[in-house]
Amino acid sequence: MKTRLITRRRAIVTGLAAAGGLLATRLPGDLPPTYGHLLRAGDTFTYAAQRVLLPSQSLVREYARGDVTSFPATGTIDPGTLDLPGLSEAFRALQHGGFADWRLPVEGHVAAPRAFSLVDLTAMAARTQITRHTCEEGWSAIGEWTGVPLRTVLEAVGILPTARFVVFHSYDDWVDSIDLNDALHPQTILAYGMNGRDLPLAHGAPLRLRVERQIGYKSMKYLRRIVVTDTFEDGGAKGNIQNGWAWYTGV
Amino acid sequence: MDQTPGVAGQPADSHARWVRVIHWLAAASVLTLAVSGFVILMAHPRLYWGNVGNDLTPPLLELPISRNHRHGGWTPPQPFVAEGLAGPVSAGRTFDIFNQNGWARSLHFLAAWGLVLPGLAYLVAGLAGGHFRRHLLPTARELAPRHVWQDVAAHLRFRIPPAAGGPRYGVLQKCAYTLVVFVLAPLMVLTGLAMSPAVTASYPVLLDVFGGHQSARTLHFFASASLVLFLIVHVAMVVASGFTRQVRGMTLGR
Numbered sequence: 001m002k003t004r005l006i007t008r009r010r011a012i013v014t015g016l017a018a019a020g021g022l023l024a025t026r027l028p029g030d031l032p033p034t035y036g037h038l039l040r041a042g043d044t045f046t047y048a049a050q051r052v053l054l055p056s057q058s059l060v061r062e063y064a065r066g067d068v069t070s071f072p073a074t075g076t077i078d079p080g081t082l083d084l085p086g087l088s089e090a091f092r093a094l095q096h097g098g099f100a101d102w103r104l105p106v107e108g109h110v111a112a113p114r115a116f117s118l119v120d121l122t123a124m125a126a127r128t129q130i131t132r133h134t135c136e137e138g139w140s141a142i143g144e145w146t147g148v149p150l151r152t153v154l155e156a157v158g159i160l161p162t163a164r165f166v167v168f169h170s171y172d173d174w175v176d177s178i179d180l181n182d183a184l185h186p187q188t189i190l191a192y193g194m195n196g197r198d199l200p201l202a203h204g205a206p207l208r209l210r211v212e213r214q215i216g217y218k219s220m221k222y223l224r225r226i227v228v229t230d231t232f233e234d235g236g237a238k239g240n241i242q243n244g245w246a247w248y249t250g251v
Numbered sequence: 252m253d254q255t256p257g258v259a260g261q262p263a264d265s266h267a268r269w270v271r272v273i274h275w276l277a278a279a280s281v282l283t284l285a286v287s288g289f290v291i292l293m294a295h296p297r298l299y300w301g302n303v304g305n306d307l308t309p310p311l312l313e314l315p316i317s318r319n320h321r322h323g324g325w326t327p328p329q330p331f332v333a334e335g336l337a338g339p340v341s342a343g344r345t346f347d348i349f350n351q352n353g354w355a356r357s358l359h360f361l362a363a364w365g366l367v368l369p370g371l372a373y374l375v376a377g378l379a380g381g382h383f384r385r386h387l388l389p390t391a392r393e394l395a396p397r398h399v400w401q402d403v404a405a406h407l408r409f410r411i412p413p414a415a416g417g418p419r420y421g422v423l424q425k426c427a428y429t430l431v432v433f434v435l436a437p438l439m440v441l442t443g444l445a446m447s448p449a450v451t452a453s454y455p456v457l458l459d460v461f462g463g464h465q466s467a468r469t470l471h472f473f474a475s476a477s478l479v480l481f482l483i484v485h486v487a488m489v490v491a492s493g494f495t496r497q498v499r500g501m502t503l504g505r
Contacts, residue, residue, distance in 0.1 A: 039354060042361030050449050058453040068332055070307035070339045072325070077343035132303055132464060134448050136352050138295030139305035140464050196333025202326075202343045213449045244353035250449030251360050 026052045028179060030164045032232050032247050040241065047248035051181065054250075059187055060212040063130040063142050068195055071133070071141040073202030076172040079222050084173050091171045091222070099206040104190075108167070108228035111158030118192060118206055124148045124156070127189050135216040136249065145210050146193030151184045154228070162230040168209055171222035175235030177247070178211055178218065187212040190223065215249035264386070265417040265504045269376055273369045274501055280365035281478065283358060288475055290355040293317035294348065298472060302463030307340055311469060317349045367440055373432075386418035387429055393422040414493035416500025424488075427481060435478050442471040 028051050034041040076082065080092040094102045099118055107113035128146040150166070167177040182188055189210045192199050199205045204221025211218045217240070234241045241247050266274070296314040297304070304310065307328060313320060324346020331341045377383045392398065402422045405411075412421075420428065444450045445457035445467035461467040489497045499505070 039357040039361060042364065043357055045364065046360050054449060054453045060448060060452040061455045061458065067302075068339050069303050070305065070328070071331070071341050072305050072307055073341055073343040077326075132448075134446070134464065135295075135305075136356060137348070137350060138291065138468065139297070140303040141305050141307075142303050195331055195339070197331065200331060200341065202341065213452045215448065246353075246357050249356075251356075251447040 023052045026056075028181070030179075030232055032234070032241075035241070040246075043246040043248055046251055050248075050250045056181055057185060058213075060131055063132070065130065065144065067142050068130065068144055069142045071143050071203070072139065073200075074135070074137075075217070076221065077202040079171040082172060084171075087171050087173055087224075095201070095205075102206050104207065104223060104226065106153060106157045106226045106228070108226075109160040109163040109230050110154070110228050111160060114157050116153065121148050121153075121190065121192060121207070124152055127186075128193075129187055129189070129210075129212070131187070131210070131212050133216050133219070144193075144195045145189060145191040146196075147189040147191035147207070147210065149186060150188045150190055150209070151186070153190060153226075154183065157228075159228055163228045165229045165232055167227040167229055167233055167235070168220045168223060169225040169227070170220050171224050173238055174220060175233075175238040176218065176220055176240060177229070177233060177235070178214075182211055182213065185211075185213065213250060215251075217245070218249055264419065266501055267382070268504060269372075270382065271501055271504055273373045276369040277366055277373075280362045280369075281482070283362035284366065285475065285479060287355045287359040287362065289316075290351050291359060292472065294319065294350045294352050294355075296320055298469040299465035300462070300469060301465055302458070304465040306344075307342060319346075319348045322346045322348065363440075363443060366436070370436060370440075377432075383432075386420065387425060387432065389422050389425040389429070393425065398422060409491070411488065411491045414489075414496035414500070416496050416505065427484070431478065431481055435474055435481070438474045439471065439478065442467040442474060446471065 027048055031044055031048060032040075034044055080088055080095055082088045103115040103117055104121070105113065105115040125148070126146055127149050128144060130142060130144045132140050132142050134140045154166070163180065165177045165179055166183040167175060169175050178188070187210070190207050191204075191210050192207050194200060194203055199208060204223075207223045208221040209219050209223060233239075234247065236242060239247075292314070293316050296316045296319055297306070297310040298312040298314070299308065300311045306325065325342040325344055328340035328342040330338065332339050377387070399422055405421075406423060441457065442461055444454075445461050446464060451458050451464070457467070458464060461470055
């Protein structure tokens with residue numbers, strides 16, 4: 001009886017192992033914790049699968065000016081009307097001054113931390129993109145966004161090699177983060193303009209984030225502060241996870 | 252495998268072990284997907300055709316399934332495009348909507364893995380091992396109008412053959428299973444992926460195939476409704492043909 005060196009079974013197993021090994025090299029080094037929670041484990045699995053299986057820097061489809069649609073404003077539509085100690089009153093004062101005194105500190109694992117004014121940001125090379133906003137609720141809308149790529153801002157402050165995540169704080173007191181894959185994506189911008197005008201108050205004035213490859217709630221409005229970190233931070237009670245929402249929303 | 256070639260007159264095959272395992276994994280996943288999917292739909296019970304749709308654009312269909320149905324809690328719409336006075340508007344929402352999507356979305360995607368991974372294994376094994384050819388796909392002879400009509404007439408007279416506890420399916424049964432496995436289930440998965448902003452960034456063809464993000468969402472809804480209808484008829488037929496024998500056949504294989 002002849003012993004075959006290459007059996008079909010062995011070829012399939014070897015092929016799968018080789019493909020798995022290649023894909024594993026694309027797995028993010030810092031996966032968010034599962035908190036011993038089945039749903040959070042599922043979120044992390046989806047995050048890992050998308051990072052492993054999808055091309056890392058594909059651009060979302062961009063549209064023409066004529067494709068811009070009506071656009072609901074949901075969640076917070078005016079942080080000045082909230083009752084957040086230290087934040088609501090400060091926001092009202094900034095808004096009263098036309099956001100001239102608004103500053104965005106960018107700090108953490110960066111070489112030269114710095115606070116940017118709106119004048120600083122609008123002086124940097126701008127990017128305008130007409131994209132689809134997809135809300136977790138089920139609706140979608142097309143809008144035109146003008147702003148500065150987050151990558152440009154991070155390069156201006158010298159992002160350190162130890163950096164892994166970018167954390168955002170807002171005037172309606174949310175804390176959220178994205179990984180560097182999204183932070184350095186060409187369509188991830190800090191938007192100060194919408195549909196050819198200044199960003200309206202209801203849509204996040206003076207500055208909001210646009211993370212086009214994720215669901216709408218990752219595109220934080222009313223930005224207050226950016227911190228680059230070397231570890232995953234869930235934002236505690238002000239973050240999505242402790243409020244029962246997925247951190248990664250590529251689906 | 253514990254199967255014999257399907258020759259008429261021989262006793263029915265039993266369900267192979269891998270078929271039984273995948274059947275129950277898929278059953279659990281589909282039930283979870285149906286419940287979580289309904290909860291997700293309750294957050295925005297409006298369906299649209301085309302690429303985008305929201306409360307400020309006309310719907311194709313509005314479903315009265317939560318307090319969000321026509322809630323009307325919006326600030327007056329304002330035009331907000333630089334040069335155009337007519338056309339797109341924005342409005343702020345003032346209504347506290349029903350929204351349980353935090354857990355419902357995560358559960359939906361977890362259950363989707365529970366359908367997609369066993370589903371892929373099922374397709375590979377079914378093609379490689381001849382399960383589809385032997386048991387699932389109707390033959391040309393079975394699809395002859397006279398034969399199909401006989402099966403239809405038997406069903407209309409509620410003449411349901413007693414359970415065999417395994418494959419050797421009638422032609423209508425084969426057609427139903429074929430439709431679910433090769434049309435409805437893939438359509439559910441693909442329309443689901445067409446709603447993902449990360450997936451469509453890499454594969455925008457999904458948007459073109461289904462006519463846009465909201466069309467994909469609407470097709471996802473109608474395909475799921477068809478699957479639930481299948482499920483009801485499937486369970487009814489299992490009961491009518493001998494519940495215990497059928498469930499034992501799909502669980503223990505005999």
